[in-house]
Amino acid sequence: DANEGLLVRPRRGHGGGHEFHASLLPPAAQLELARRGLIAKPQTSEQRSEDRHGWRWFEQQTAKVREVAQFRLDIVSEIEVLVAAGATKTAAVAEIAAERSVGKATLWNWLRAVDGIDAANRLPALAPRRKGGGSEAEIDEGLWTVFKSDWLRPSQPTLTSCYDRTAKIAAERGLSMPSARTFSRRLKRELPRDVVKLKREGAEALRRAQPAQRRSVADMHALECVNIDGHKFDVFVRSPETGKPIRPIMVAIQDIYSRKVVAWRLSLTENAAAVRLVFADLFREFGIPMACVLDNGRGFASKWITGGAKSRFRFKIRDEDPTGLLTGLGIDIHWALPYRGQSKPIERAFRDMCDRIAKHPAMEGAYTGNSPVAKPDNYGSRAIEWDEFVAHVDNGVRDHNARPNRRGGVCKGRSFDRTFAESYAIAPIKKADDAQLRMALLAADQKLVNRTTGEIALFGNRYWSTEIGALAGQKVTVRFDPDNLHSEIHVYDREGRFLGTAPVIADTGFSDSDAAKRSAKLTANVGKATKAAIEAQQLLDADQVAALQPDAPKPITPEPSVVRIARHRGTAGAAAAAMKPHQEEQEDRQTRVFNALRLVTDNQT
Structure with missing residues (x-):
């Protein structure tokens, strides 16, 4: 060729044969080899x-x-x-x-x-063209396959250990073994970077090695789309229920356009009730967003929140599932990719809050560190009271929203509050009415009305009313306030039509006479109401019903079409003649009785 190199040469490896330069191959073969990264592109x-x-x-x-x-x-x-x-x-x-x-x-x-x-x-x-001291040593292809297969493992073994194991195989087969630097140079020359990333570090490392998607919100407006997520604070706080130190969870909603945190709540765990309350705060304070990005966690994918959404894959979708809060209000649901912080801008806000809220001087001694190996020296020396921490978080979030000189997104030096307010003033916002707010404040679930008593059992409580008792054996949708289970519940059918309200039936003590009297009075009232309902039906008694029945019809005697005269002979005729005076006497008596009865009837008339 132009460099006076050979385009074909005897193969030096085990097995003999010849090696041909790639330029001698057809163009299609050269393109395929280039696609696999084995040669340079034509x-x-x-x-x-x-x-x-x-x-x-x-x-x-x-x-x-x-x-x-x-x-x-x-x-x-x-x-x-x-x-x-x-x-x-x-x-x-x-x-x-x-x-x-x-x-x-x-x-x-x-x-x-x-x-x-x-x-x-x-x-x-x-330019100086300095050359090395000779050609590179040849590596047997079999040894090279063993070496790179060993090195391209998720365990990420060192090159030296892989080289030593390959050298043992070469010694056993009687093959020459080039230096480790020769193997290293061939690795860098032949193995593409993406192949090394995927095989040694995994698919996630390969994804991070690619340019990330950059999404613009310039064409959006305030409250067009929000995202919600939970964050566990690295602070020990005393539980209001047990008094033991815990790490509380904050469920927060962020406006994607302005990056403002528009609603937040603290709870002991990430659950559907906390999510529902945060959405209720958002609806009451600002309005109903058009879309929401949320995790597929148990709290966010709960039937109370996203029931009925066709893109909801955490649980099996059933026709009898209750309609969730977001689904019922017509909010488009978008699920974030698992373990992908880039899908949720609120993760950036949580990182800021970790520095300015969890590491605040007021939390000194209660900060736990963000991992077991990052515990501070005074770990566990203090626990913050719940109410104190709630107030501290509220102040921190408000400071996060009001801080000026924000450069991300569309802020351009403004604070999140100002960016949100300027867009909110001119954006088409859908405000929530009273009925929608009640829907947000009440969670929903499917319940079967007791077939015998007509009561509804919910979280250990029993609910009953006359209207609901009439639905015995039917499956209904129950809406209730999880924070006040001792109040009434509201019952709807599967199509969402309101059926009635049922108050709680409180349990009583075994010797509580007042409760027994109240129960007896309730039973008596039900009996009276039932009797009144029966009277309202204006029913007839059995004698009246019997009197209205028509008389039994008289039997019909058929008339013969052919009459044959019977003649009596012998003793039969004599007997008939002997009976004739007796028959005449019976007929005369029946005629007198009939005439008497007719006379009595006429007098009564």
Whole structure:
């Protein structure tokens, strides 16, 4: 070829054969090898021109090589200036050699290197091309496969340990083993960076190695989309229930356009009730957003919040599931990618709060550190009272929203509060009415009304009313306030129609006579109401119903169509003649009785 190299040569590895240069392969084969990263991509005409003048090689050299090439070009230019002024080339070389302390033979070599090359392409020609001390040692392909398979493991073994294990295999097979540096150079030369990232560090490391998506909110407005998430503070706070030190959870909602934290609540755990209360605060204070980005955690993917959403994959979607808070209000739900902070801008706010709230001087001694290995010296020496910490967080969040000179997003030096307020004043905001606020304040669940008593059991409590008792055996939607389970509950059918309200049936003591009297009175009232309802039906008693029944119809005697005269002979005829006076007497008596009855009936009429 142009570099006087061989395009085919005997293979030195085990098994013999010949090796061919990739340039001899068909173009399709060269493209496939380049796609796999095994050879360089086929060059274009411009690239071949750059290679001809050496610019592609020159760009890959160190700064020192480029400085030397520039130094030589400057000297050659000085010689050409003297020649152009009328001096001979020999005199010019001698003068510059004495002035620059460079040998004349060296200068003549530089002049010959650029002879016939235009001034624009002289740098690569004058650059020093130092070569190593011979060709690189060959690595047996079998050993190379073993080595790179060992090195490309998630355990990330060192190159030295992989080399030593490969050397043992080479010794057993009687193969020559090049140096570890030879293996290292081939790794860098042949294995693409993404292959190393994926095999040794995993898919997440490969994802982080790619440019992240940058999303703009310039075309949005305030409260168009919000995102909600939970954050566990690295501070010991006394639980209001047990008094033991815990790390409280803050559930917060952030406006994506302005980055303002618009609603937040503290709770012992991340649960659906806390999420519901935070949304209720947002609806009451600012309005209903058009969309929401949230995690697929148990608190956010609860049926109370997102029930009925078709994109909800944490639980099985059933037709009888209750409609969730966001789904019922028509808020579009977008699920954030798991373990992906870039999907939720609120993560940046939590990092700021960790520094300014959890590490505040008022929390000294209660700060726990953000990991088991980052515990401060005074770890566990103090626990903050719950009410005190709630007030501290409220002040910290308000300070976070009001801090000026914000540069991210669309703030342009304004605070989050001001950015939100200016957009909120001109944005189409959907305000929540009383019915929607009640829906936000009440959670929903499906319950089966007791088939026998008509009561509804919920979290150990029983609820009953006359209207609800009539729904025995039916499945209904129950809306209630989780923070006040001793109040009434509201019952709806599956289509959302209101059916009635049921108060709680409180348990009583075994010897509580007053409670027994109240229960008896309730039972009596139910009995009276039931009797009144029966009277309202204007029912008839059994005698009246019987009297209204029609008389039984008289039997119909059929008339014969053919009459045959019966004749009596012998004793039969004599017997009939003997019975005739008796029959006449019976008929005369029946006639007298019938006439008497008719006379009585006529007199009554």
